[in-house]
Amino acid sequence: MKITAGRRELAAGMLGLAGLALARPASAFVGPRPECIAPSAPGGGWDFTCRTVGRLMQELKVVEQPVQVSNMPGAVGAVAYANVTGRRNSDNNLFVATSTVGLTQIAQRRYPGDVDRVRWLAMLGADTGVILVRADSRFKTLGDFLDALKSDPTSVVTGGSSSLGGYDHLRLLLLAQKAGIASADLKKFRWIHYDGGGPAVTQMLGGHVEVVSTDLAEIAGFVEAGQIRVLGTMSEARLAGSFANIPTAREQGFDVVGLNWRGFYTGGRVSDEHYNAMVAGLKRVYDSDGWKEAARRSGLQPIWRSGPEFERFVANMVTELRSLSQEIGIIS
Amino acid sequence: MDIIPSLANGFAVAAQPMNLLVAFIGCFVGTVIGALPGIGPVNGIAILIPLAFSLDLSPVSALILLTSVYYGSMFGGRIASILLNIPGDSSAVVTCIDGFPMAKKGRAADALAISAISSFFGGTLATVGLTVLAPSLAMAAIHFGPREYFALYVMAIIIVGGIATGNPAKTLVAGLLGLVIGTVGIDPATGIPRFTFGAYELYEGIDFVIVAIGLFAISEFLIYIEQRRTGPVEQVPVGRRTTALRRLTYPATSLRASLLGFVIGVLPGAGATLASFMGYALEKRVSDKENTFGKGDPRGVAAPEAADNAAAGGSLVPMLTLGVPGSGTTAIMLGMLVTLNVQPGPLLFQQQPDIVWGLVAALYVSNIILLILNIPLVGIFAKLLSVPPHYLMPGVVTVSFLGVYSVNQNSFDLLMMVGFGVFGYLLRKMSIPLVPVVLGIILGTPMEQSLRRALAASGGDVWTLFQSPLALGLHAVTAIIVAIAILRESRRRIGEAAATRGA
Amino acid sequence: MSDRIVGVLLALFAGWYSWEAGSYAVDFGDPMGPAFFPELLAPPLGLLGLYLVLRPDPEPEWSTGRYLLSQAATVVVLVAYALLLQPMGFILATLLMVTCLTAMLGARLPQALGGGAATSLGAFALFDWLLGIPLPPGIAFGG
Numbered sequence: 008m009k010i011t012a013g014r015r016e017l018a019a020g021m022l023g024l025a026g027l028a029l030a031r032p033a034s035a036f037v038g039p040r041p042e043c044i045a046p047s048a049p050g051g052g053w054d055f056t057c058r059t060v061g062r063l064m065q066e067l068k069v070v071e072q073p074v075q076v077s078n079m080p081g082a083v084g085a086v087a088y089a090n091v092t093g094r095r096n097s098d099n100n101l102f103v104a105t106s107t108v109g110l111t112q113i114a115q116r117r118y119p120g121d122v123d124r125v126r127w128l129a130m131l132g133a134d135t136g137v138i139l140v141r142a143d144s145r146f147k148t149l150g151d152f153l154d155a156l157k158s159d160p161t162s163v164v165t166g167g168s169s170s171l172g173g174y175d176h177l178r179l180l181l182l183a184q185k186a187g188i189a190s191a192d193l194k195k196f197r198w199i200h201y202d203g204g205g206p207a208v209t210q211m212l213g214g215h216v217e218v219v220s221t222d223l224a225e226i227a228g229f230v231e232a233g234q235i236r237v238l239g240t241m242s243e244a245r246l247a248g249s250f251a252n253i254p255t256a257r258e259q260g261f262d263v264v265g266l267n268w269r270g271f272y273t274g275g276r277v278s279d280e281h282y283n284a285m286v287a288g289l290k291r292v293y294d295s296d297g298w299k300e301a302a303r304r305s306g307l308q309p310i311w312r313s314g315p316e317f318e319r320f321v322a323n324m325v326t327e328l329r330s331l332s333q334e335i336g337i338i339s
Numbered sequence: 340m341d342i343i344p345s346l347a348n349g350f351a352v353a354a355q356p357m358n359l360l361v362a363f364i365g366c367f368v369g370t371v372i373g374a375l376p377g378i379g380p381v382n383g384i385a386i387l388i389p390l391a392f393s394l395d396l397s398p399v400s401a402l403i404l405l406t407s408v409y410y411g412s413m414f415g416g417r418i419a420s421i422l423l424n425i426p427g428d429s430s431a432v433v434t435c436i437d438g439f440p441m442a443k444k445g446r447a448a449d450a451l452a453i454s455a456i457s458s459f460f461g462g463t464l465a466t467v468g469l470t471v472l473a474p475s476l477a478m479a480a481i482h483f484g485p486r487e488y489f490a491l492y493v494m495a496i497i498i499v500g501g502i503a504t505g506n507p508a509k510t511l512v513a514g515l516l517g518l519v520i521g522t523v524g525i526d527p528a529t530g531i532p533r534f535t536f537g538a539y540e541l542y543e544g545i546d547f548v549i550v551a552i553g554l555f556a557i558s559e560f561l562i563y564i565e566q567r568r569t570g571p572v573e574q575v576p577v578g579r580r581t582t583a584l585r586r587l588t589y590p591a592t593s594l595r596a597s598l599l600g601f602v603i604g605v606l607p608g609a610g611a612t613l614a615s616f617m618g619y620a621l622e623k624r625v626s627d628k629e630n631t632f633g634k635g636d637p638r639g640v641a642a643p644e645a646a647d648n649a650a651a652g653g654s655l656v657p658m659l660t661l662g663v664p665g666s667g668t669t670a671i672m673l674g675m676l677v678t679l680n681v682q683p684g685p686l687l688f689q690q691q692p693d694i695v696w697g698l699v700a701a702l703y704v705s706n707i708i709l710l711i712l713n714i715p716l717v718g719i720f721a722k723l724l725s726v727p728p729h730y731l732m733p734g735v736v737t738v739s740f741l742g743v744y745s746v747n748q749n750s751f752d753l754l755m756m757v758g759f760g761v762f763g764y765l766l767r768k769m770s771i772p773l774v775p776v777v778l779g780i781i782l783g784t785p786m787e788q789s790l791r792r793a794l795a796a797s798g799g800d801v802w803t804l805f806q807s808p809l810a811l812g813l814h815a816v817t818a819i820i821v822a823i824a825i826l827r828e829s830r831r832r833i834g835e836a837a838a839t840r841g842a
Numbered sequence: 843m844s845d846r847i848v849g850v851l852l853a854l855f856a857g858w859y860s861w862e863a864g865s866y867a868v869d870f871g872d873p874m875g876p877a878f879f880p881e882l883l884a885p886p887l888g889l890l891g892l893y894l895v896l897r898p899d900p901e902p903e904w905s906t907g908r909y910l911l912s913q914a915a916t917v918v919v920l921v922a923y924a925l926l927l928q929p930m931g932f933i934l935a936t937l938l939m940v941t942c943l944t945a946m947l948g949a950r951l952p953q954a955l956g957g958g959a960a961t962s963l964g965a966f967a968l969f970d971w972l973l974g975i976p977l978p979p980g981i982a983f984g985g
Contacts, residue, residue, distance in 0.1 A: 079747075081543035082525045082532070089539045117530060119539070164796045170530040171872055198872075199485075199792045200528045205663045205684075206607065215484030216796065228662060228684025378973065508893050512852065515887045519859060522883070526876040529868045533876055557920070561913050564947070565905045729947035730957045733940040737965050740923065745975045753924035761917060768902045769848060787879040791872070799873030 041074045043271075044103040046087035052134070052225070053104040054078060055305065056269045060104075060131070060289070063297045069288040083173070084109040085118045092124045097276035102128060102285060107267045110321065111174045114328035115338050125272040126282055127321050129289045129313035132302045134222040136178045136241035136265030138256075141211055142234055144218075149239040149259045152218060153186035160192040166199035166207050166216040168225075172337040173200075177328070178241060178265035179220040180335055185261040193335055208235060222267050223250070224306035241265035246308070268310065270317070286313045346470060349696030352399055353704050361400050362407045362701060366708045369411020374418040374720070376425040376556065377548045377742015383408040398681055399694055403701040405672055410705045413611070413651050414458050414713055417644060418720050421450045423735055425556045429547050430611035430647040432777050433619045435555070436502070437632060437639025444635050447721040453587045453637050454644040455713040459706055460593040461645035465601045465652025466702040473656050473688070476605050480657055483606050485792035486804050490813035491606075492786035495613055497817050498620040499775045501824060509771045517779015518786070520545055527784070528791050540751040549743050549756050550780055554773050556739040557760020560732055562767060592622055592638045593645040600646030604653020607663045611650040612781050616774075618646025652702065659683050659695060845898030852891030860884035912946055919943060932970075932977040936962035 041064070043057035054076070061074030079087040087103055095101055103125075112118055138149060146152040155163055167175030180193050199216050201207035204225035211219050212234060223246075229235045231249060239256040240246060241263050246253065256263050273285060292298050293311050302309045312320055332338045352358065365387070372383040387404055396404065416431040421438035434454065441450040468476075483491075499514045523534045524544030535541040596618035603614040622642035623632045632639045658669040662684040676683055681694055688695055723731070743756045763773055790804075797803035805811055863880035905913060923939040930938075941958035945951060969975045 081539075083530065086539055086542055112530075161798055170526075170528055171868060172530065197795055197798060199795050200788075201792075202527070203663075205661065209481050209607070209657075209661050209663055210484060213481035213484055215792075225662070228686050232684070232686050372973070378975070506899060508890055508897075509899075512887070512890050512894075515883055515890070518883055519880070519887070522863075522880050526866070529872055529876050531866050531868065531876045533866055533880070534862065561916065564912050564916060565909050567909070567948075729944050729949045730961075732947065733943040733957065734961045734965075736920070736943065737936055737940060737961050740927070741965060741969055741975070741977070744927070744977070745969075748976075750924050750928055753927065754921065757917065757920045757924055760920070764913075768904065769844060770899065770902065790879065791874055794874050794878075795872055 039072065040100050041070045041072060042100050042102075043074050043076050044087050044091070044101065045076055045078050046084035046103065046105070046109070047078065047080050052106065052108075052222070052267075052269070053084075056104040056106075056131075056271075059298075059301045059305075060271075060292055063292045063295060063301070064288065066297060067291055067295055069291050082117065083112045083170075085112060088113075088118045088120070088125070091272075091274055092120055096274040097278075098274050099277050099281040099285075102271045102273050104269065105272055106134075106269050107324070108169065108174045110324055111169075111172075111177060111328055111332075114325045115172060115332050122321055122325050123275075125275045126277055127318045128271040128273055128282070128285055129293075129317055130268045130270030130310060130320075131289065131293050131298065132307035132309045133266040133268040134224045134307055135246060136175075136267060137221065137223045137226075137253075138179070138182070138238040138241075139208065139211065139219040139221070139226070139230075139235050140217065140238060141214075142236050144236065146218070146238060147236075148254075149182070149256055149261060152238055153183060153188070153261070156183055156192075156196070157186060157188050160188065160195040161197060163218055164197045164199065164216050165218045165220060166201055166210070167220040168201055168203045168207055168222075170200045171198055172332065174265075174267065175220045175222075177331070177335075177337075178263065181263045181265065181331070182241075182256060182261050184335075185263055190335060211235065222306075227306045242308070246306075248303070250306075266308075266310075269307065270312075289313070342470060345692060345696045346700060348693070349698075349700035350703075352693065352697035353403065353700035358400050358403050358697075358701065359704065361396065361404045362705050363708055363712075365404045365407025366411040366414075366705055366712055369408040369413075370415035370418075370709070370712065370716070372408070373412030373415025373427055375742060376419045376423075376427045376739055377552055378745060379416070379428045380409050380412040383412055399697040399701075402676070402681070402694065402698050403705075406698060406701055407705040407708070409672065410462060410648075410651065410702070410709060413462075413648055414455065414709050417454045417458075417640075418451065421454065421640070422447055422720065422723055423556070424559055425735070425739065426551050426777070429551070429777070429781050430615045430643075430650075432551065432612070432774055433502070433616045433643040433647075434640060436619070436774060437634070437636050440633070440635030441637065441640065442721075442724065446635070446637075447724055448717050449587060449637065450640050451717040451720060452714060453589070453640045455710060455717065456588050457593045457596075457641040457645040458648040459710040460588075460590075461597040461600055461648035461650075462652055462706045462709075463703065464594075464597040464645075465604065465649040466699065466706065468601050468649075469652055469656055469702070470699055473660055476656050480605050480607060481661075482809065484807070485789045485796065486807050486810040487813065488606075488789035489786065489793055489804060490810040490817070491613075492782055492789060494813055494817040494820070495617065495782055496779070496786070497820055498617060499778050501620055501623065501820070502616060502774060505770055505772060507828070509769070510775055513766070513771050513773070513775035514779045517776040517781075518783040519779075520550065520776070521780045521783025522787070527788060528795070538751070540747070540749065544784070545755065545780070546746050546752070547777070547780060548746050549752050550759050551777050552739045552743055553756040553759025554763035554766075554776060556735060557757060558763030558767055558773075560736055561760065561764040563728065563732055587637070589638055589641040592626065592641045595625065596622060596642040596644075596646040597649040600649030601653040603646075604650030605656045607654075607657040607661070610654060611647045612778070614650030614653075615643035615647035616778060619643045655702075659687055659698075662687075843898070844901055844904075845894045849891040849894030849896075849898070852894065853888045854891075856884045856888035856891060859887070915946060916943065919946075928978045931979050933962050933966055933979075936965065 043061050045054040045057040047053045057076045061076055064070045065073050079090060084105060091101065091103055113122055138152065140146050165179060169175035176198055183193055201210065204221040207216065207219045207221055208226045208229050210216050230237055237253045239259055240253050241256050243264055245251055245255055271289065273282065290313065293309065299309060368387065369383055372378050387408060416427040417434045417438060419425045419427040420431040420434040421442050424435050424439040426432040426435055438450045441447065496514060523541055525532050525542050532542055599621055600614035600618050603617060604611065619639060619642050622638055626638050654669050657663045658673055673683060681691060740753060743752050746752060766773060793803055805814065860881050863877045866876040868875055919939055919942045923935055926935045937958045940961045941954045944954035944957045949957065966977060970977045
């Protein structure tokens with residue numbers, strides 16, 4: 008037993024020395040055991056964020072030890088949030104993946120505490136919300152689909168990878184709102200929850216759900232294979248590359264931007280020095296070609312926001328999502 | 340694309356010395372990890388990922404490492420089931436029913452050998468299926484919608500009743516209690532926490548590992564204390580295999596169970612657990628002529644083992660071709676693939692054929708390595724039972740605590756495990772079987788979700804459940820199963836009544 | 843008798859379960875809601891409970907005397923272990939638990955201590971070193 012304790016201390020000591028030798032605190036990304044918590048089961052978007060960024064950090068030598076990815080699924084991130092705010096508030100080893108989906112939960116008061124309980128590090132990219140149908144669907148444009156909903160809100164079976172009131176559902180409701188559908192009718196929509204975009208789309212191919220609202224990245228392969236049609240992307244402008252021919256919702260007259268950004272937070276009592284070091288490390292990942300490549304492959308648009316700017320962005324977004332959820336009647 | 344040349348290329352990749360070595364390491368580590376209760380492929384993969392990166396393995400080699408760990412832990416999972424009556428993972432629950440009685444009779448080595456052989460059979464058959472049918476099967480699986488899944492789960496729950504022996508009312512109680520425990524946690528469809536009483540530890544539901552280890556391992560300990568009341572407990576005789584390997588293969592059983600397991604494995608979400616006990620139930624219906632199942636019938640070990648490994652292979656079909664994980668473990672593999680810049684999905688077979696066929700070939704190779712590795716290990720594992728019980732049993736309790744602790748690292752889970760241990764002890768005393776409880780927990784959530792999805796799509800119209808030929812067919816099979824069970828039961832009652840009158 | 847008691851308890855539990863489930867509601871989007879499935883499970887559970895009251899199995903043979911005491915002591919040891927594992931650390935807590943359990947199963951104290959030491963050190967080596975599953979080091983070793 009003495010040996011283990013010794014081994015750990017030795018390792019920590021050596022890392023400490025290494026940090027001293029470099030004499031630039033900014034180059035030591037985090038503590039000796041860098042850990043990224045993915046608040047989902049393996050395979051999901053948060054898991055992907057942690058694993059990709061963790062891999063790049065090691066490749067770019069931002070960290071000395073491999074980044075350990077821990078999966079802490081539960082209540083769409085609330086379990087991880089509770090764990091970090093409760094027990095690991097000042098742990099400078101730790102950064103946690105999150106996204107707009109997590110913020111929606113905070114906005115709807117489903118997390119223990121508000122956004123100010125943690126420190127928001129940075130966002131590195133954003134996934135784009137899309138409305139999907141089968142290639143042989145009766146709907147050719149967003150207008151077709153929203154008209155059908157307008158004339159009979161129960162006539163289309165919709166689904167996605169979030170539960171009722173979650174971000175996939177909320178984006179769809181936003182579109183419907185822009186199409187002039189009354190709030191009372193929004194409640195009548197038929198929404199089926201799936202465990203992810205992939206399962207939702209395969210169920211759509213089987214004809215069990217007609218329209219799917221979800222993020223592009225996970226299901227990009229189906230679009231490229233020509234099995235499904237994207238009615239519209241909820242991005243500010245058209246996407247690049249093979250998705251350039253897909254019209255945005257905005258250009259079809261429904262001004263909704265539904266980006267699911269990917270980023271990280273850390274404990275609320277992490278010191279400024281460590282916070283800045285983490286942001287700097289993430290910036291190096293963001294600037295690398297490896298991240299550009301990974302983002303391109305998975306349909307993310309690289310977008311960088313960090314530090315105070317990112318914290319303001321998060322706070323604004325939560326306010327916005329909260330008032331929307333109240334308006335639609337998801338929370339009181 | 341022709342299968343034969345592609346596969347030949349795949350074998351050329353898999354047979355490279357580096358990849359063979361990687362497969363061997365993966366199989367060995369997987370077996371050991373699978374043997375520890377509560378520690379599963381997740382941990383195995385987590386341990387080996389840094390290794391894969393630090394050795395700078397190519398994507399194919401890394402994939403081979405992962406799949407061999409995956410298969411290896413499927414092989415290893417039943418070791419604790421057979422020797423200690425603790426299911427190491429959810430698909431090994433059913434193996435306890437006949438595996439542990441076999442070990443108690445001194446046939447532990449036989450049972451382990453049977454499980455290795457039939458696992459090999461199931462795994463290989465599934466790999467053949469994967470090779471030949473993958474793309475077309477994946478497209479067939481999408482016809483399974485919420486209604487069809489619901490029908491499948493109803494059938495599964497009904498079949499649970501047929502697995503256990505004893506009072507059918509108590510079997511049903513056990514299954515229902517399992518479903519009830521499964522409703523604890525956040526409701527995935529609406530995000531509302533149910534039966535959590537504000538405890539965040541319960542939000543994700545009660546982990547299967549906690550319930551299974553508590554119910555089986557801790558209650559076993561309490562039962563053991565009590566058994567000493569009726570005199571010293573006999574040490575289980577540990578032998579070598581009592582019969583030749585040839586006589587421990589059950590080709591007909593393995594074939595039936597493998598086919599069923601593969602089909603179930605291909606359906607995303609149904610998974611190896613469902614396959615293992617459907618395989619067992621099928622075998623019990625077909626072969627249990629002398630009422631030996633549940634008392635250490637070797638076919639009761641062979642069937643779930645073959646089915647469960649076949650399903651593990653089958654669940655790779657939706658993962659590779661649709662990018663939809665068929666089980667928890669394939670979800671991890673999916674995450675790994677993405678990290679390695681391999682994007683599973685409809686285009687994978689066209690875009691990255693080297694990787695796919697290398698992987699398929701590696702599956703064949705891993706299966707063979709596992710068989711070769713496991714047969715000699717059987718004797719060593721069985722030796723575990725020769726440790727005196729007053730050392731062995733506390734050791735098992737320690738490992739059980741660790742298995743549970745590794746899930747979430749908190750003492751709340753440990754307390755729950757002890758609670759379930761006491762609960763399991765009471766159930767056993769009341770002769771309420773434990774296996775249906777565990778299966779109820781596993782099947783509860785998917786069953787509820789498929790029902791809710793079907794009804795959400797129809798706007799609450801219940802008839803939708805029967806408005807699909809496939810679902811209707813499944814319900815019809817369920818009805819036939821129930822009818823046969825009722826008929827048999829009443830015939831048995833009449834027979835018994837006649838016997839008492841005659842006596 | 844035991845079956846009857848369990849039957850009554852089951853019926854009561856089913857009633858409470860259904861009642862508690864009834865408080866879970868959403869007012870839109872999901873025609874069945876989170877209460878539906880639990881409410882579906884409760885009636886058969888309650889009915890089976892009543893069935894056990896009416897048609898109980900023969901009485902099981904319950905544990906008595908010093909064996910019952912020994913079982914109760916075991917549960918106490920296990921609960922204590924669950925609570926002490928993190929503050930006390932794995933090695934020390936496991937040493938204590940395994941020693942207690944081994945002694946209760948009839949081994950002499952030196953033997954029990956030996957078993958406890960072997961089990962705790964062996965398990966620590968296996969899990970923490972080989973498998974990389976971090977175990978709580980506890981106060982004794984300074985974390």
